[in-house]
Amino acid sequence: MFKFRDISIRNKLILMQVFTSVLVLFVVFGVFIYTDINSYKVRKKDSIVSLANVIGTNSISTLQFQDQEAATKMLAELHNVAPEIIHAGITDANGQVFASYSKPGEETFKIPRVLNGKAYVFINNQLFVSNPIMNNDQILGRVFLEIELSDLQQIKEYKYELAAVLLSFAIVFSFLIALLIQSYISRRLLQLVKTMKKVGKTGDYNKIITDDGKDEIATLIQVFNKLMQQIKENIEKKDQFIGIASHELKTPLTSIKGYVEMLDLMQTEPQKKQFIQKALSNVNKLERLVKDLLDVSKIQSGQLQLEMQEFNIDSLLNETIESVEMVSPTHKIIRTNDCDNQLIIGDRQRIEQVLLNLLSNAIKYSPGENLIEVECEKTEKELIIKIRDFGIGIAKEEQLNIFERFYRTKDLSMHISGFGLGLYICRDIIRRHYGKIWVESTGKGSVFHFSLPIKHSLQTQQTVV
């Protein structure tokens, strides 16, 4: 169903103005047409009443001398004087019809009952007039006239047509004017809405809207700017905190790890060694989390440095797959093809981090399956690595968000640990390599793609940048 509140402010303003002007014009035209038609009626009535007067005056002698023929003859001549007369009649002092005239084709004259004592009456498009015939204060009889107002209908139609044409013009003009005026109010609101939507989508809180107005919209914009400022400051504080915290956590953690590793080497008693190794695996997990946080902090502050070197992608893939398979024996990782020992310029460790992340994600999100496929695709400019799992897949609306910071799946049936930073870091690393990362997903699994420029195209890209 149509709801007024669902229309945009812009259209509301236009609608309001058009509606108001149309309403006003409607009333004005209505009054004009009404008075116009009324004055036409009054004029017509006046002229017919004077005609009735003339007829009456001319009928005095015919009534006095009871000359019906002369009276009838006189009335018959009305046909030439006023063709719109349908019926005319003269009654004598007793109210009996003395003489009458009817337009050819019309019924014979009858004293019109509609008058009911009134001097004139309009019924539909007919005018009835009754006028006394006076002679020296003595009423000798009455004249009755029945007029067809054939031009009244025409006049009405003409007026209505004119009003309709003018109204349509008015609607068009008021629409155009409204279109111009509304922008003054709605433009600023729409700009604010647009900016807010953009901020909501991109998370870029640096947007400040300039507005020199002093009305409520200006206040709204000022409040918005202030909020943006506060959010920005809060984010900066949080990022700072993450940086400091991860840094501070890392130092003692590294030393714990060292000691636990040493203990592991020294211990031979199976029971104790098992505990130490449990502790070590948790320390490693913790270290990964802290490293992720540290990476994010570096990305935020722009301190993430890449150590660019040339390396063979095939050997990196093989190494990474081997190490993942060692930790996760549940899944078999198959390379469907090799990459012709393609050489890539990049930070080998960071690309490995991306691969590790994607592979462990693939394992994490396909519980109960046992296969992961890694595929290579080479085009003229870039190399695309595809990592395919056969798990639950990712809902369409989530596909864009998974690369955001701290994003955790909304699917509550899965319990996945971690901060939700992995893909965010992956995206940043790949972007810094002038590549792209994206996901294609169906209900039967997901395929994560990332592309890396091949040596020569990277050089051209770097020069362009």
Next chain:
Amino acid sequence: MAQTGEQEANLKAAFIYNFTKYIDWGNYNNENFVIGVMGKAPIVESLKQIAKTNLVNNQRIEIKVYNRPSEIGKCDILFIPKENRFSLKSILDRTGKGVLTISEQPEFAKEGTAFNFVIINDKLKFEANLKAISSAGLKAGSQLLKLAIIVD
């Protein structure tokens, strides 16, 4: 118009009274408006009835009956009823200026009376002799003449 003699007399009396509204006698004096009737006739009663309640030019109406032409005196209208036995000529000779003569016998208008009642198609009509009217020094209104049958 199956009228009794009385009704016909009343109608003619009313016509005579109505004639006065369209005839201009020119000079008015303060005397009574005199309608003379030549001899006894039913119309006398009818005229007397009208005279009771009506005025002509704000003057009272007086009805006089002349038994012979020599009795004809000063009057404004002289009615010659069909009962009259005297010759028309002898009567007209006695009427001077300012007297409207009205008769009710065929051909009388042609012979010199100003107005003459006739019955046509059972309806009362009247002939008018314009020469007689003007020679009597009177003026007749057009509204009256348009209803009259004009003779000569």
